[in-house]
Amino acid sequence: MIETDRLLIRPFRDEDRVPFAAMHADPEVMWDYERLFDRAECDARIARYDDFYRRLGFGRFPVLDKRDGVFLGYCGIMPTPDDHPMAPAVEIGWRFTRKSWGHGYATESARACLDHGFNQCGLTEVLSYTRNDNTRSENVMKRLGLTFLHDRSWTHAGHPYVVYIARR
Ligand SMILES: CC(C)(COP(=O)(O)OP(=O)(O)OC[C@H]1O[C@@H](n2cnc3c(N)ncnc32)[C@H](O)[C@@H]1OP(=O)(O)O)[C@@H](O)C(=O)NCCC(=O)NCCS
Numbered sequence: 001m002i003e004t005d006r007l008l009i010r011p012f013r014d015e016d017r018v019p020f021a022a023m024h025a026d027p028e029v030m031w032d033y034e035r036l037f038d039r040a041e042c043d044a045r046i047a048r049y050d051d052f053y054r055r056l057g058f059g060r061f062p063v064l065d066k067r068d069g070v071f072l073g074y075c076g077i078m079p080t081p082d083d084h085p086m087a088p089a090v091e092i093g094w095r096f097t098r099k100s101w102g103h104g105y106a107t108e109s110a111r112a113c114l115d116h117g118f119n120q121c122g123l124t125e126v127l128s129y130t131r132n133d134n135t136r137s138e139n140v141m142k143r144l145g146l147t148f149l150h151d152r153s154w155t156h157a158g159h160p161y162v163v164y165i166a167r168r
Contacts, residue, residue: 004112007105008064009075011053012046016062019071020046023097032134052078057121060093063109072100075109077117077126085154086163090117091127094140101136107143114144118168129163138162 002009012020017039023029024037037045053059060076073096080087092113094106117123128146130137132153146164154161 002061002112002116003066004108006066007072007109007112008066008069009061009109009112010064011059012050012062016071017043017046019097020062020074023071023073023095026098028098029095032131032137049074049076049078058090058113058117058123061113063096063105071097072105073097073109075106076113077121077123080127085156086127086129086152089125089127090123091129092117092166093128094137106140110140110144114166118166124168126166127163128166129161131159132162133159138164 021037021039021042024042027036030036049060053061056079058077060074060078063072063075064070065072073094075092075094077090077092080089080091082088092110094110096106114126117126127149128141128144130141132138141164144166146166149163149165152163
């Protein structure tokens with residue numbers, strides 16, 4: 001369990017499945033994927049996040065409003081898949097419900113997840129990457145004070161990606 005001034009970040013529970021799936025059914029939130037995820041894909045993702053958390057001590061977690069427990073989004077660190085251009089590495093990522101944008105929740109939760117990864121899980125370097133037209137996500141990386149890696153860009157489906165790094 002990770003707590004910040006405004007947020008609660010904890011392992012997934014059954015009650016998170018519905019809001020997690022609703023977020024992944026919102027075209028505005030999913031614009032970077034250019035497709036939506038159905039409930040089965042969402043449940044499979046939660047299972048994968050949980051599996052990494054059990055094995056490694058870190059993973060993607062639901063982010064909740066501390067005052068009322070409302071689901072705001074997810075944030076956390078995951079190993080990049082073996083066939084990814086940045087592998088082997090671990091990556092921090094985030095996705096928030098549309099209503100939760102513009103409150104600083106992504107930055108607040110990511111800062112706490114990085115602190116957890118570095119100080120509780122022994123990580124020394126964490127990447128973060130996004131499509132170069134995902135300004136909102138890149139702005140989170142900048143707010144966190146991550147370092148831009150000029151020489152680590154790649155292109156996927158016609159979109160160049162930007163890569164940042166956090167070091168302990
Ligand atoms: C990427 C994403 C998580 C960014 O969310 P966000 O809310 O813009 O990011 P932050 O949490 O850093 O919030 C910063 C904003 O909150 C505002 N804010 C309001 N109150 C604040 C507070 N108390 N503290 C900090 N910031 C605050 C900031 O001024 C800033 O506003 P701006 O957007 O007008 O510049 C969100 O847009 C999203 O979920 N996008 C879709 C999924 C996605 O692209 N994920 C990343 C894939 S790589």
